[in-house]
Amino acid sequence: MSDAAPQTVTIEHSVRIAARPETIWAFWTDPARLTEWWGVEAEVEPEPGGLYRVVMGDGPVMRGAITDIDEPRRLVFSFGWEHNAPGEPLAPGSTRVEVTLEPDGDGTVVVLRHSDMPAAARADHAKGWAQFVGERLPAAVARMDADLNERETTMAVQVTTVMLGVEDLDRSKKFYADGLGCAIAQDYPNFVSFDLGEGSSTLGLYPREFAAQDAGVSSEGSGFSGVSLHYIVASREAVDEAIAAAVAAGGAS
Numbered sequence: 512m513s514d515a516a517p518q519t520v521t522i523e524h525s526v527r528i529a530a531r532p533e534t535i536w537a538f539w540t541d542p543a544r545l546t547e548w549w550g551v552e553a554e555v556e557p558e559p560g561g562l563y564r565v566v567m568g569d570g571p572v573m574r575g576a577i578t579d580i581d582e583p584r585r586l587v588f589s590f591g592w593e594h595n596a597p598g599e600p601l602a603p604g605s606t607r608v609e610v611t612l613e614p615d616g617d618g619t620v621v622v623l624r625h626s627d628m629p630a631a632a633r634a635d636h637a638k639g640w641a642q643f644v645g646e647r648l649p650a651a652v653a654r655m656d657a658d659l660n661e662r663e664t665t666m667a668v669q670v671t672t673v674m675l676g677v678e679d680l681d682r683s684k685k686f687y688a689d690g691l692g693c694a695i696a697q698d699y700p701n702f703v704s705f706d707l708g709e710g711s712s713t714l715g716l717y718p719r720e721f722a723a724q725d726a727g728v729s730s731e732g733s734g735f736s737g738v739s740l741h742y743i744v745a746s747r748e749a750v751d752e753a754i755a756a757a758v759a760a761g762g763a764s
Contacts, residue, residue, distance in 0.1 A: 517600065520633050522625040524640045528649045530656065532612040532619045536583035538648060539610060548651035549643055563588040574603040586610045590625065600629040621648070672704075672743060674715045676722030683716050 528535055538544040542553035550565035556577070563575040572593040579587035587610075591603035606627040613620045623644050628636060677683040684703045687693045693705035696713065704715040723729060744753055 518630040519627045520630050522628055522633060522637045522640060523623065524637070524644050525620060525622040526645050526649060527615060527618050527620050528652050529618045530652045531617075532583040532614055534655075535612055535619050535621060535648075535652060536586075538651060539586055540582075544651070547654070548647040557582075575608070576604065578607070584612055601632060672713045672715055674717060674722060676719040677716050678719055680716060680718050687714065687716070 538548060540555055540557045542555050545553035545555065545565060549567075550573070551568045552566035554562050554564040556562045557580060559577055559580060561577045563577050565573045567573065574591060574593045575589040577586070577588045579585065588608055589604045590606045590608045591601050593603060595602040597603075606625060609624045609626070611622045613622070621644065623640055625636060625640065675683070680701070680703065684695075684698075687705055688695055693707060693714065695703060696706045697704040701718055701721055702715065704713050707714055717725070744750055
């Protein structure tokens with residue numbers, strides 16, 4: 512009987528992606544980004560000794576630990592399958608994956624080296640890395656860029672609500688509701704809004720002093736026009752994105 516250790520090999524795969532290393536780094540260390548191209552669930556503790564775990568779509572779970580991390584250039588983690596017991600081929604911690612991100616003009620060359628791989632498992636894992644790193648990772652980065660470009664292109668032309676600061680809220684409400692036939696959507700002591708019809712913006716009315724206070728200006732004299740335009744977004748984070756896009760287009764914050 513031979514006690515010789517099983518033969519091991521190293522798998523290497525590289526791909527150039529049209530994105531900066533900082534962008535691609537997130538696709539290896541942010542669980543939400545990892546699930547866009549590798550698994551359906553992920554846990555990452557981005558520090559030496561931290562957990563690196565990916566649940567694959569067909570059931571198996573890759574479990575490892577980060578052994579070296581140099582953001583955003585190099586990530587090293589152990590690699591194995593949870594269903595394999597210690598001492599078995601490809602048990603957790605038994606192989607090593609090194610990922611390097613090298614800037615290349617306006618893109619990045621991603622190089623993956625999977626070492627200590629049992630020779631018998633080489634073909635399956637080489638095929639898997641070619642699919643995930645060679646095809647699915649670049650596609651996920653491209654989708655993110657496309658989503659960002661779409662938001663930048665469509666955001667600036669949409670007006671959601673027109674707000675008017677009025678001297679007499681009750682009189683103005685009667686004018687728009689009874690005189691013009693606008694449907695009241697919201698009616699509060701110091702605010703009323705109207706639906707202007709399908710595909711149209713919403714009209715909102717504030718007492719003039721409330722509207723001026725909201726805009727941070729005086730309601731007296733010619734310093735405040737009584738009109739402000741509101742762009743409604745889904746979250747606080749989206750507020751900063753919208754302001755940044757407006758400033759980039761030449762607006763004043």
